[in-house]
Amino acid sequence: MANFEPDTWATQLAGLDIYALQNSLSSQRTSLDAQKKALSSLRSALTDFRSTITGLNSTSASVLKNSATMNQEGIATINASASARKGTYSLSVTQLASAQQKGFDGLDDAAIKNATGTLKIELNGESLEIDMDDLNSLADFADAINSAEFPSASDSSTSADGQNGVTASLMRIDGKVTLMMSSDQSGEKYNIELDTSGMTSGQTIFSAEKIITQGKDAKFTIGDSDTVYSSSSNTLDKLVDGVSITLTGTTEANKPLVISIDTDTSGTKEQIQAFIDAYNTLQDTISGLTKTGTDADSRGAFAGDASISSLTSELSGLLRGTFGGQNMTKFGITADKDGKLSIDSDRLNDQLKADPQAVAKFFNGSDGLIKSMDKSLDKYLNSSTGLLKGRQETLDRQEREYETNKEKMDARYTSSYNRYLKQFSQLQAVMTQMSNTMSMFS
Numbered sequence: 001m002a003n004f005e006p007d008t009w010a011t012q013l014a015g016l017d018i019y020a021l022q023n024s025l026s027s028q029r030t031s032l033d034a035q036k037k038a039l040s041s042l043r044s045a046l047t048d049f050r051s052t053i054t055g056l057n058s059t060s061a062s063v064l065k066n067s068a069t070m071n072q073e074g075i076a077t078i079n080a081s082a083s084a085r086k087g088t089y090s091l092s093v094t095q096l097a098s099a100q101q102k103g104f105d106g107l108d109d110a111a112i113k114n115a116t117g118t119l120k121i122e123l124n125g126e127s128l129e130i131d132m133d134d135l136n137s138l139a140d141f142a143d144a145i146n147s148a149e150f151p152s153a154s155d156s157s158t159s160a161d162g163q164n165g166v167t168a169s170l171m172r173i174d175g176k177v178t179l180m181m182s183s184d185q186s187g188e189k190y191n192i193e194l195d196t197s198g199m200t201s202g203q204t205i206f207s208a209e210k211i212i213t214q215g216k217d218a219k220f221t222i223g224d225s226d227t228v229y230s231s232s233s234n235t236l237d238k239l240v241d242g243v244s245i246t247l248t249g250t251t252e253a254n255k256p257l258v259i260s261i262d263t264d265t266s267g268t269k270e271q272i273q274a275f276i277d278a279y280n281t282l283q284d285t286i287s288g289l290t291k292t293g294t295d296a297d298s299r300g301a302f303a304g305d306a307s308i309s310s311l312t313s314e315l316s317g318l319l320r321g322t323f324g325g326q327n328m329t330k331f332g333i334t335a336d337k338d339g340k341l342s343i344d345s346d347r348l349n350d351q352l353k354a355d356p357q358a359v360a361k362f363f364n365g366s367d368g369l370i371k372s373m374d375k376s377l378d379k380y381l382n383s384s385t386g387l388l389k390g391r392q393e394t395l396d397r398q399e400r401e402y403e404t405n406k407e408k409m410d411a412r413y414t415s416s417y418n419r420y421l422k423q424f425s426q427l428q429a430v431m432t433q434m435s436n437t438m439s440m441f442s
Contacts, residue, residue, distance in 0.1 A: 004431065006424035014417035021409050028402055036395055038289050038301030042308070043381070043388050045285035050377045052278035056271055056363065057370040063275065063363040064356055065267030068243065071258040075249045080261050082360045084242030092256040093220045093247055097186040097234045100215030103171075104179045105208045109137040115202030120195035123165050123183065126150045132199060138179050142168035145181070166192060183215060187232025191215040218247055263356040265349055272331070272348070275363070276341045279315075283339050286312055307387055312339070314376050323368045324361025331359060 015022075056063050062082030070078065075093060113136045121128040128148050135141050145168035165185065171178045183190045196203040217230040234247040243261060251257050290308055291300040302308045316339055319328055328334075332347030351358060363369050380387045 006421055006428050009424045010417050010420035013420045014413050017416040018409050018413050034301045039391055045282050049278050049282040053370045063271045064360040065264035067264040069260045075257045077246045079244045081242045084261050087261050089259045090223045090256045091220050093250045095219035097218040098216045099183045099186040100191045101182045101213040102209050103212050107179050111205040112141045117199035122193040124189045188215050188217050263352050265352050280340050318372050324365045326358050326362045
C-alpha cells in the first residue's frame with residue numbers, strides 16, 4: 001500500500017491515452033518548424049538575389065562600367081554612364097554659369113511697413129506676386145518671398161530642390177541690415193526683375209538695387225571650333241550621350257580640357273562577379289533546401305518540391321537564353337554540373353574590347369537577363385500573389401490547426417487524468433479500509 005500512488009498511475013495511464021496523438025503532433029511540430037525555417041531561408045535568399053540584380057540595373061547603375069579621365073584637374077567632374085561610347089572630347093571653358101544676387105540699400109522695416117499694393121518678382125517669364133499690405137518688416141518681406149510660389153510648376157520657375165526660384169535673405173554688416181534676393185537657378189535667363197506697377201504706395205523703395213553677383217551663362221567651345229556655346233547651368237548632361245559634365249573652373253588659353261571615355265574593364269568585371277556571386281549563393285541555398293536523402297537530418301525541407309524545382313529550372317533556363325543577341329558564354333560565363341557560375345576573365349576582356357555595349361544589352365537591356373530574372377522572381381516574391389505568400393498562408397493555417405489539435409490533446413489528457421485519479425483514489429480508499437479491517441483480526 002505504501003507504493004500505491006494514484007497520481008502516478010493516473011499520469012501514466014492518461015499519457016498512454018494520448019500517446020499516439022502526441023507522437024503525431026510532435027512530428028507535425030518538427031515538420032512545421034523545418035518548413036517555416038526553410039521558407040524564411042528561401043525568401044531571404046531570393047530577396048537578397050533580387051536586390052543585388054536590381055541594384056545592377058537602375059538609372060544610376062549598370063553591369064557595364066565606363067571610365068572618364070581628364071588631362072587636367074579643377075575644370076570639371078565627369079560621370080560616364082553605361083550608354084557612353086568610347087571617345088575623346090576637347091572643351092575650352094571661358095566662363096562658368098552663375099546665379100544672380102541683388103542687394104537693396106536703404107530698404108528698412110519702415111519702408112516695407114508703409115508700402116501697399118502688389119509687387120511682382122519676375123524670373124524667366126514667370127511672376128511671383130507679393131502682397132505688401134500686411135508686411136511690417138524686412139523679415140516679413142523675406143518670409144513672404146520664400147513662402148510664395150510661382151503660378152507655374154514648370155522647370156523655368158521651380159528649382160531642382162523644390163524652391164520657388166527666388167530666395168530672400170537678410171545680411172547684417174556693421175549694424176546695417178540689407179535685403180538680398182538670389183535666383184535659385186544660374187544663367188542669364190534667370191535674372192530677377194521687379195515690377196512695382198501694382199504697388200499703390202512705396203513704388204520707389206526698391207530703386208537702390210545693386211548687383212552683387214551677375215547671372216551668367218557658362219561659355220565654352222568644342223575642339224578647334226570658334227563657335228561659342230552657352231549653357232545656363234554648369235552641368236552639361238546633354239552635350240555627349242551618356243556623359244554628364246559639371247564645370248567647376250575655366251581653362252587657360254590654348255590648354256583645353258581633354259576628356260577621354262573608355263570601358264572600365266575592371267569595374268565591369270566586378271559587376272559581373274557580383275551577379276555571379278549572388279546567383280551562386282542563391283543556388284547553394286536552394287540546393288540545401290531541396291537536397292534528397294533518407295536521413296531526416298540531411299534531407300532538405302523542400303526535397304521533391306515541384307514548385308521550387310521549377311524556380312531552379314526557370315532561372316537556369318534564363319541563364320542559358322539569348323538576350324540582346326548574345327548568350328552568357330560570349331562573355332566567358334559558364335556553369336558547372338551543379339549549376340554554379342564562373343567567369344573566364346580573358347574572354348570577357350576580349351569581348352569588352354570588341355563590343356562593350358553587348359554586355360549592357362545582355363544584362364541591362366529592356367528585355368535583358370536582369371529584367372527577365374526579376375519577372376520570374378516576382379512570381380515567388382510578389383506580396384499579393386507570390387508563391388511564397390501562398391506557402392506562408394498554408395503554414396499559418398497548419399500552425400493554427402496544430403494549436404487546435406494540441407488544445408484538444410491537452411483537454412483529453414486532463415479529462416483522462418482526472419478520471420483515472422478519481423478511480424485510483426477510490427481504489428486506494430477501499431484498499432486502505434480493507435487493510436484496516438484485516439489488521440483488526442491480526
